[in-house]
Amino acid sequence: MTDASAPADAHWFDWHPGRLDPSTTAESLIRELPGPVRFRLAGRDRSRRRALTTLLHGNEPSGVRALVRYLVEGRTPATDVLGFLGAVEAARVEPFFSHRFVEGGRDLNRCFRAPFRGPEGALAQACLETLSAETPEALVDLHNTSGRGPAYAVVTETRSAHDALATLFADHLIVTDLQLGTLFEATTPLCPSVVVECGGVGDPAADAVAYEGLCRFLESDSVTTDARHRLDVFTHPVRVELAPGQRVAFARRPVPGVDVVLDPDLDRHNFGTIIPGETLGWITEDGLGSLQVRSASAVGPVGHLLTERAGRLVAAATFRPLMITTRADIAESDCLFYAVAVAPRRPEATASAR
Numbered sequence: 001m002t003d004a005s006a007p008a009d010a011h012w013f014d015w016h017p018g019r020l021d022p023s024t025t026a027e028s029l030i031r032e033l034p035g036p037v038r039f040r041l042a043g044r045d046r047s048r049r050r051a052l053t054t055l056l057h058g059n060e061p062s063g064v065r066a067l068v069r070y071l072v073e074g075r076t077p078a079t080d081v082l083g084f085l086g087a088v089e090a091a092r093v094e095p096f097f098s099h100r101f102v103e104g105g106r107d108l109n110r111c112f113r114a115p116f117r118g119p120e121g122a123l124a125q126a127c128l129e130t131l132s133a134e135t136p137e138a139l140v141d142l143h144n145t146s147g148r149g150p151a152y153a154v155v156t157e158t159r160s161a162h163d164a165l166a167t168l169f170a171d172h173l174i175v176t177d178l179q180l181g182t183l184f185e186a187t188t189p190l191c192p193s194v195v196v197e198c199g200g201v202g203d204p205a206a207d208a209v210a211y212e213g214l215c216r217f218l219e220s221d222s223v224t225t226d227a228r229h230r231l232d233v234f235t236h237p238v239r240v241e242l243a244p245g246q247r248v249a250f251a252r253r254p255v256p257g258v259d260v261v262l263d264p265d266l267d268r269h270n271f272g273t274i275i276p277g278e279t280l281g282w283i284t285e286d287g288l289g290s291l292q293v294r295s296a297s298a299v300g301p302v303g304h305l306l307t308e309r310a311g312r313l314v315a316a317a318t319f320r321p322l323m324i325t326t327r328a329d330i331a332e333s334d335c336l337f338y339a340v341a342v343a344p345r346r347p348e349a350t351a352s353a354r
């Protein structure tokens with residue numbers, strides 16, 4: 001089924017998908033691919049191309065499910081498509097789509113900047129070299145969140161082309177100045193680039209967002225000129241992280257020996273508003289030191305957002321939390337959540353003005 005036997009170079013395989021058999025699933029495809037792949041689709045207009053990347057995280061299947069459905073249906077894109085599937089090896093670690101990256105490896109979507117260390121760095125560098133040489137008119141990178149929540153797009157620059165791309169998939173837009181070494185940070189100078197977080201892993205609505213958005217992205221004559229609707233915009237969220245070496249648990253009560261315990265339903269607050277005094281979990285008296293806040297310019301204490309009150313971790317300010325995870329491994333290797341501060345009396349001025 002998969003014609004992907006010839007390595008393009010040491011880092012990936014060139015995959016020539018054609019029309020896939022109707023029995024193909026994301027799982028069966030991932031089982032057959034030899035590793036990370038670059039692929040191309042021929043469009044109606046061969047003079048232009050768009051870039052599609054997905055599966056940079058092996059536990060985020062909505063993008064590859066959308067691609068499989070698209071290829072099974074034998075649809076024709078408006079332009080040529082240059083695509084990458086990244087963390088194929090991580091995705092097929094049993095149970096399928098459970099590992100963000102392979103054990104002992106690196107998070108591929110933190111490797112798109114120098115120094116390009118290890119196999120993930122080499123793959124990222126090769127991917128960027130191809131994208132740079134082929135000048136796509138736009139790039140979309142499809143992901144899932146590990147917690148529940150609506151779809152949203154992430155950009156590093158507020159330009160009308162980015163808004164137009166975001167509205168192919170989502171109603172919410174996050175503008176970030178955090179530099180994490182992600183693909184879309186590196187490609188934004190090359191072409192309008194957005195990350196789309198399609199929704200939570202395992203949520204059928206997220207798969208639908210990915211598929212419907214993918215069809216719009218691949219088949220519209222223009223994808224960078226007209227926003228389809230207004231966006232709810234969140235500007236420059238900070239990351240709330242564990243301090244290095246700290247552990248977190250998700251439970252409904254304190255856990256002996258763990259400084260930071262978060263409510264396992266915390267992700268119900270994604271894109272909502274948390275007000276001062278609201279309980280997020282439990283924390284030891286010294287536990288605030290286990291947390292830190294990272295902005296684009298600094299890493300500092302968490303005290304302006306969160307505090308300890310009688311053993312509980314409570315909000316110290318009004319903020320809107322985004323990308324809350326409820327998986328301890330992801331919270332420990334990436335972050336607990338992002339937060340956008342809200343001015344107490346004029347929330348609309350900070351949170352959603354546009």
Ligand SMILES: [Zn+2]
Pocket residue numbers: 056057060109143144
């Ligand atoms: Zn991801």
